[in-house]
Amino acid sequence: xxxxxxxxxxxxxxxxxxxxxxxxxxxxxxxxxxxxxxxxxxxxxxxxxxxxxxxxxxxxxxxxxxxxxxxxxxxxxxxxxxxxxxxxxxxxxxxxxxxxxxxxxxxxxxxxxxxxxxxxxxxxxxxxxxxxxxxxxxxxxxxxxxxxxxxxxxxxxxxxxxxxxxxxxxxxxxxxxxxxxxxxxxxxxxxxxxx
Amino acid sequence: xxxxxxxxxxxxxxxxxxxxxxxxxxxxxxxxxxxxxxxxxxxxxxxxxxxxxxxxxxxxxxxxxxxxxxxxxxxxxxxxxxxxxxxxxxxxxxxxxxxxxxxxxxxxxxxxxxxxxxxxxxxxxxxxxxxxxxxxxxxxxxxxxxxxxxxxxxxxxxxxxxxxxxxxxxxxxxxxxxxxxxxxxxxxxxxxxxxxxxxxxxxxxxxxxxxxxxxxxxxxxxxxxxxxxxxxxxxxxxxxxxxxxxxxxxxxxxxxxxxxxxxxxxxxxxxxxxxxxxxxxxxxxxxxxxxxxxxxxxxxxxxxxxxxxxxxxxxxxxxxxxxxxxxxxxxxxxxxxxxxxxxxxxxxxxxxxxxxxxxxxxxxxxxxxxxxxxxxxxxxxxxxxxxxxxxxxxxxxxxxxxxxxxxxxxxxxxxxxxxxxxxxxxxxxxxxxxxxxxxxxxxxxxxxxxxxxxxxxxxxxxxxxxxxxxxxxxxxxxxxxxxxxxxxxxxxxxxxxxxxxxxxxxxxxxxxxxxxxxxxxxxxxxxxxxxxxxxxxxxxxxxxxxxxxxxxxxxxxxxxxxxxxxxxxxxxxxxxxxxxxxxxxxxxxxxxxxxxxxxxxxxxxxxxxxxxxxxxxxxx
Numbered sequence: 001x002x003x004x005x006x007x008x009x010x011x012x013x014x015x016x017x018x019x020x021x022x023x024x025x026x027x028x029x030x031x032x033x034x035x036x037x038x039x040x041x042x043x044x045x046x047x048x049x050x051x052x053x054x055x056x057x058x059x060x061x062x063x064x065x066x067x068x069x070x071x072x073x074x075x076x077x078x079x080x081x082x083x084x085x086x087x088x089x090x091x092x093x094x095x096x097x098x099x100x101x102x103x104x105x106x107x108x109x110x111x112x113x114x115x116x117x118x119x120x121x122x123x124x125x126x127x128x129x130x131x132x133x134x135x136x137x138x139x140x141x142x143x144x145x146x147x148x149x150x151x152x153x154x155x156x157x158x159x160x161x162x163x164x165x166x167x168x169x170x171x172x173x174x175x176x177x178x179x180x181x182x183x184x185x186x187x188x189x190x191x192x193x194x195x
Numbered sequence: 196x197x198x199x200x201x202x203x204x205x206x207x208x209x210x211x212x213x214x215x216x217x218x219x220x221x222x223x224x225x226x227x228x229x230x231x232x233x234x235x236x237x238x239x240x241x242x243x244x245x246x247x248x249x250x251x252x253x254x255x256x257x258x259x260x261x262x263x264x265x266x267x268x269x270x271x272x273x274x275x276x277x278x279x280x281x282x283x284x285x286x287x288x289x290x291x292x293x294x295x296x297x298x299x300x301x302x303x304x305x306x307x308x309x310x311x312x313x314x315x316x317x318x319x320x321x322x323x324x325x326x327x328x329x330x331x332x333x334x335x336x337x338x339x340x341x342x343x344x345x346x347x348x349x350x351x352x353x354x355x356x357x358x359x360x361x362x363x364x365x366x367x368x369x370x371x372x373x374x375x376x377x378x379x380x381x382x383x384x385x386x387x388x389x390x391x392x393x394x395x396x397x398x399x400x401x402x403x404x405x406x407x408x409x410x411x412x413x414x415x416x417x418x419x420x421x422x423x424x425x426x427x428x429x430x431x432x433x434x435x436x437x438x439x440x441x442x443x444x445x446x447x448x449x450x451x452x453x454x455x456x457x458x459x460x461x462x463x464x465x466x467x468x469x470x471x472x473x474x475x476x477x478x479x480x481x482x483x484x485x486x487x488x489x490x491x492x493x494x495x496x497x498x499x500x501x502x503x504x505x506x507x508x509x510x511x512x513x514x515x516x517x518x519x520x521x522x523x524x525x526x527x528x529x530x531x532x533x534x535x536x537x538x539x540x541x542x543x544x545x546x547x548x549x550x551x552x553x554x555x556x557x558x559x560x561x562x563x564x565x566x567x568x569x570x571x572x573x574x575x576x577x578x579x580x581x582x583x584x585x586x587x588x589x590x591x592x593x594x595x596x597x598x599x600x601x602x603x604x605x606x607x608x609x610x611x612x613x614x615x616x617x618x619x620x621x622x623x624x625x626x627x628x629x630x631x632x633x634x635x636x637x638x639x640x641x642x643x644x645x646x647x648x649x650x651x652x653x654x655x656x657x658x659x660x661x662x663x664x665x666x667x668x669x670x671x672x673x674x675x676x677x678x679x680x681x682x683x684x685x686x687x688x689x690x691x692x693x694x695x696x697x698x699x700x701x702x703x704x705x706x707x708x709x710x711x712x713x714x715x716x717x718x719x720x721x722x723x724x725x726x727x728x729x730x731x732x733x734x735x736x737x738x739x740x741x742x743x744x745x746x747x748x749x750x751x752x753x754x755x756x757x758x759x760x761x762x763x764x765x766x767x768x769x770x771x772x773x774x775x776x777x778x779x780x781x782x783x784x785x786x787x788x789x790x791x792x793x794x795x796x797x798x799x800x801x802x803x804x805x806x807x808x809x810x811x812x813x814x815x
Contacts, residue, residue: 041463050554062550063464066559066574069595088555094442094461098560101592 029080031194034087036103038131039112040123041091044146047177048112049088052187057178064090067102074187082191084108099127100134108140108190113161115145115174116153121161128168140193141170144186149176340372351418353434353473356381357450358411363458364438366473370459380415384408396424407431411450412438422702425709429483430476433541436564437472440541441465444568471548472541477698479521479540483705484740486675486682487536490522491625494770496617500525501776503608507587507601513572514588515601517609518543519618524583525774535565536680542574546584552576556602558595563588577602579609583618626686627772629665629672632757633764664688667757668746670729671700674765675740676773682740683765683772690746699728704742707733711740723751732758 037045046064050056053072068088075081087102089095103109109131113124124143131141143165145156158174165172171189175182339346346368354373355364360381362370370377384406387394397404401419405427408414414431438446442461449456476482489497504515504527514534517524521543528534542561546552560571575587575598585605587598609615664670670690675682687697711719711733722733730745732754741762745754765772 046551046554061554062467064551064557065464065545065549066557066561068551068555068557069599070555090464090559092461092463094463095560098592101560 031080031082031191033082033084033108033190033194034106035084035108035110035190036087036089036106037110037112038089038099038103038124038127039091039144040114040117040120041093043091043112043114043117043120044177045091045112046088048110048144048146048175048183048186049086051177051180051183053086055180057180059178063092064088066090066095066098072187074191076188076191080191082194084187084190099130103131103135103139105136106139107136107194108142109135110142110144110186110190111170112144112146113156114147115156116147116150118155121145121156125164128170132168140190141168142186142190143168143170143172145172145174146177148174148181149179336367337369339368341368341376343368351420351473352416353431353469354380354415354417355434355438356413356415357454357456357458358385358413359454359456361455361457361459363412364462364469366470380406381413384413395428403427405431407435409435410447411454412447420702423706423709425713426483426705430473433476433482433537434469434472436537437468437541437544438462439564439568440538440545440562441468443562443571444564467548467550468545472544475540475544478694478701480673480682480684480701480704481521481536481540483708484673484675484682485536486680487539488522488682488684489772489774490519490524490618490621491627491683491772492524492617492621496612496614497525497771497774499612500609500614501527501774503605507605510597510601511589511591511594512587512598512601513590514586515605516542516586516588517583517605518586519583519622521547523774524614524618527776532566535563538563538565542586546576546586552584553578553581556599558598560592561588573598575599575602577606579606579615580619582622583615627683627764627768628686629669629688630663632665632669632760633767634666664690664746665757667753668730668749669754669757669761670744670746672741672743672758672761673704674742674761676769677736677738677740679773679775681773691744700744703729703731703744707731707742708740711735723754730754734758 037049039045041063046061046068047057049068049070050058050061053070067090069086070088071083071085073081073083087106089099089102109127111124111127111131113120128141128143131139143161145158145161161174162172171193173182173186173189175186177183336343336345341347349367351366353364353366354362354377356362356377358381360374360378362373362377364370365373383397384394388408393408394406396406401421403416403418403424405416405418405424406413407428412435414435416427416431418427446458446461449458481487492500500517504517504525507515508527508529512529513532514526514528516526516534516539521540523539526534526539542563545561551557556575556577558573558575561574562568562571566572570590572588572590573592573594575589575595576584578584585602587601589598665688670688671685673682673684687700691697691700707722707724711717711722713719718735720735722731724731725747727747729747730749730751732741732743732745734741739762741758743754743758743761745757
């Protein structure tokens, strides 16, 4: 695992230690983890990240272009800290072919769909397949049904999603970036699964 | 070309106040008296123009732009005759251009009404430079289609469609509802193509329909704004380039594989980028000048920024650009790589109009059409503050962490050397104000502002000059350095307050630009033109282009002198308004160049003669 291993030739030295792994502290582990969010346009990937990183929710949030990079450190009970370096990718079709740019070398992939839209669930399955083929072997994958606050409009059942997740070795969670429901849980669950 | 010739726009409709026309075979000589030019009769199309030889009209044919609308509508500038009709005109144009509407992104804002606070313009009244940020995240009226009256009343439409007639983009209305309309446009284009020809434009009443064919992608503009054909074609070219910036030219391959390919999904979420560009056509002179503009900064401040950018450019970054809104703070490129002003315009437009870049650092593929239309570059974007952003471009898709590291380094240096605070200060207080045009150059070493950034400590100074502007009736100017590919535009003086007036001036400059650079009759050296709104003076040398707007009652001789002073002023402060070192910069302008314009526009009493050269259109 670890971050992007291919640094540009020159100046790589200046980068100190961007590679994940732990710092040298003997007792408490400090992990640095590259995480990528994938999913269809409009499912709320950016909202999940902004909620997790800044504790905010902007209902008018704009379309992501390319990919945004954010980081957030999570302190676990066992005095381990995990610094998530998060690639929030754009959901638009034109960026689909560029996704490897962002998920290559990622330790964690979070695949997001919108529980009110079966199409986005299909798109999520597409991403899972793509990751299984091309991502780092052993990548931790999470399936996230977002917009759980809109349960009255639910179009993807939790059971179906859970079954799909189980069959593909992923863990499954439903979240709401709007109400903050399960957002921290998601990242804590990921942290627990880190090697 | 005889240096004594004052060459004017060949289009008879465009030249105002030209009562006597004396046709000759290749050159039209007309006389213009200052007295008559102020006469209301000048507002009508002089009968003499109708008797111009046929070859003259051939030229006019292709770029026919009548000013009837503006002439009939506008009275003498500043006078009471400016009445209802003009208001109506402005309003309707406005309606056409700035009504925001929901986007297809799913985040449809309830913004469907006229946005402006003044009720006339949907644009913020402070106009110009600050507009791109605050003109409202205007999107298009998705509820409209070609059957809607509101849609038909819009002043300027832009369409992108595929060669099979599939809609790709429409400035107004939902593309998918415009499928029938797109198919009609496609039918017109392919009908002409089948005849082995290529359609350029159609005029229908007040409307011009302009076509641009780019392989499998067709672009169409339908406009009744009376802009010249070349100007609208240029706008279509920019829209096409913006599309390439997002997708590269390799999208053509999709059409090779499947002629009925639907391109709209590939552009999803980019409405804002295109509408912001369409909006820029009415406020940003960079859209026609082929030049960029810099934020005024003390020389040492810009040097500090340039030095650090050059550092990273030497470390494998292809281009490093530090910008504040649409103005350049500094830029540098690796080795011999050079950045085209059009690419900078489109890059800045893309970044400024894309909200997500403001939330966090981003890394995104983008194509610079003038650099290489076939490939993506990888762009690291980070907003250092609300207005100031850094763009680092690399050819390598793996370069994110390196670019991020460069940014941290750059940001540290910029903060330490106070560049960022200077940039903010300049944004608020600097700029060339025509009111500050130095009066006497024999005293100029003492009278010039030494640091533009410090000069405007009292930002509201212009409001004390209500209706006055600068000396000798100077209202505004744009000075473009040809060698540097940079221009500087003065701040808008009070006679030009309000975005409607500014927009009209930008359109007037645009028309001036294209008449000066007309390929069939030009390039020209000088032009003096008077209408109800302004006196416009344009002067082009191999080193610079000057466009100046004066009070419509300004005297020609004084206007010419003032232009010389403007040029001198710009040269005196060039270290602060231009970026040097980005392009090889030739020795500054000969000291006496200012005298040349007087020679060119030699005054003979109150009557000035000038020639219209029609150089090669007969061969056309």
